[in-house]
Amino acid sequence: MISYADALHELLQHVRRLDAVSCPVGESLGRVLACDVASPMDLPSFDHSAMDGYALHAATPLAAGSEHAVHGSQAAGDASQASGGGAWEIMTGARLPHGLDAVVPVERTELLERRADGSPARIRLLDTLMPAANVRYAGSDVAKGALVAAAGTRIEANHIMLLAALGIASVTVVRAPRVAIVCTGKELQPDPATPLGDGEIYASNGPYLAAALGMLGATVLSCETVDDTGPTFVSAVQRARGAGADLIVTTGAVSMGRYDFVPDALAELGARVLFHKVAIRPGKPQLVAVLDDAMVFALPGTPMAVGVGLRFFITPVLRAMRGQGPEPQWHAMLDTPQQPKPGLRHFLRASVSQDETGRLHAQVLAQQQPFRIQPFSQAGAWVVLSEEGGALEAGTRVVVTGLHSGAPFPGVLDSSGVAS
Ligand SMILES: Nc1nc2c(c(=O)[nH]1)N[C@H]1C(S)=C(S)[C@@H](COP(=O)(O)OP(=O)(O)OC[C@H]3O[C@@H](n4cnc5c(N)ncnc54)[C@H](O)[C@@H]3O)O[C@H]1N2
């Protein structure tokens, strides 16, 4: 049976990068850049004052107590003008008049004289004014031509602030991956308003996958529920292909049972199986195949096998399709001893906390059977245990990851800017 690492490697070999499309910056939140963005201009675009005060020429320090005539006034938004020397009243953000190169805050001056209209006419410095004090130089934040954001960056609100400041109207992003979901099982009732018949259950994998894939930036083309027969499954997969799905995610009918027709149905469709059964828990019976230019993730129907398939197989593939590298790894001290079975990689629902020294701690939730949905709803993270197995004492360093992506605790961004 293939290991998780080899399965992931195999998957990533078959990933096709998505096309690039233009996107207005105002609509780019959550999209992934397809190309590097270089700055079209200097930011700030002109030398300006960091304080409300007076601009002066200070090639060398100007002494405390020195007096200066005030020749004019410059507000933010005023065009550049010649200073003619002396002091100019200046506001924060205002362009420095030509010939002036230092600013004294108004509260570090004494107003000696006013004009009839109330404007300042003469000031005295309370402190020495150093050259370049309180001036923000053109290009000191971003130089024209500099890299602003690299391809593969997921655009967050902070990026939008910079893109807007640079007057960038649109960016080239990766088009959204298109995903179709097909859930198998005649026991499934997809309509929560319909009372359950004998032997039926409400379908939960489809709504979960649609929500999680949407959160990951995919366009969910369809979410169908089909019965336990090969032909209905085959036509659902064909519909998904026809709709242009890049990924087809199916759930159920992939294990050993008499109604587990998915492997045969995919073979009939001409799909090339990359692997069937992975040395993991939960989710072992998973099958992944390539069908023309689409990938088919045939996840086991058990809800936690679906959670693992989405988080540890589909999520890395979606990242690679958008040109994003692997997620950074996070580690935590295990608080709850574990005894994982050797030879399998374990993915466990957990919560993560931080102690007073800032170290992360992971608590594996007590109920890990893969049919249980409630612990998943209470989890904040996954703990990943290696194939070594054996007794893992409290205090063992383990890999933790966010429930959906990114860092293993809410609100923190990983290095690719993906919010956990
Ligand atoms: N003899 C063996 N039996 C099983 C093995 C095995 O190795 N030998 N593996 C077990 C493991 S592990 C898993 S995981 C499951 C996977 O089975 P299938 O992929 O064939 O999935 P189903 O039988 O269709 O469903 C499993 C389980 O999940 C429920 N389910 C299915 N779809 C949904 C849905 N959309 N929403 C909510 N719940 C769903 C379904 O009713 C079943 O209870 O096989 C084991 N058996």
Ligand code: MOO
């Ligand atoms: O692969 Mo499973 O262990 O029942 O989810």
